[in-house]
Amino acid sequence: MFKNKKCNIKNSLKVYVYRILIMNKAIVILECKMEGIVDMIYRIKQFLWYIISPFKPIDYNFLKSYLDKEEVKLFSSLKSGEKQHCIRVAKASLQYINNEESSEICSSLDKAWFMKVCLLHDIGKKFGSLSIIDKSLLVIINKLFKDKMNKYMNVKKIDVYYNHPIKGYEYLKQLNKYDERFLYLIKNHHNYKVKGDEMLNILVHFDNLN
CATH class of the missing domain: 1.20.5 (Single alpha-helices involved in coiled-coils or other helix-helix interfaces)
Structure with a gap:
């Protein structure tokens, strides 16, 4: 029993x-x-x-609060969709930072400096335009065949889609105007292997959301 x-x-x-x-x-x-x-x-x-x-009109008042005349001109080289995207990323990041001022990273962050990062993070896309159809197709292709895309980097649109962070980094670096931390964020805003960088996480998060 x-x-x-x-x-x-x-x-x-x-x-x-x-x-x-x-x-x-x-x-x-x-x-x-x-x-x-x-x-x-x-x-x-x-x-x-x-x-x-x-x-939709570009919010130039917001731009001029954080970019100088040369940077506004540089920003204007982007397509309208990319401009609006960068502005949304900057505004969403600013709202988050203002709401989280009690956190160590947000309380010590130079907002004006970081807004400049957000606004210029996709400047590498000035080297090749992507239509919404291009982007939609590349998002699907990226999910299905990401590991096999290296062989197609000679196609300009694919090259810009994958490598615009590097292109933006290299372009801004040769201007001798931006510090290494600024350039690092531009270069790595699509690098999901970086861990523990809260500033980069904010940029990546709102880049993906917007």
């Missing part, structure tokens, strides 16, 4: 553990699906933003 009771407890534990594993797997699948849905929503928002950007 004692042996049967022990066996029943053991079987109950197995069933309990099995159910936990099943629930955990279901949660992981649900999380993946939710991430996919959220990503799809952001992509739709980005598509709509890009479509309406030519009809």
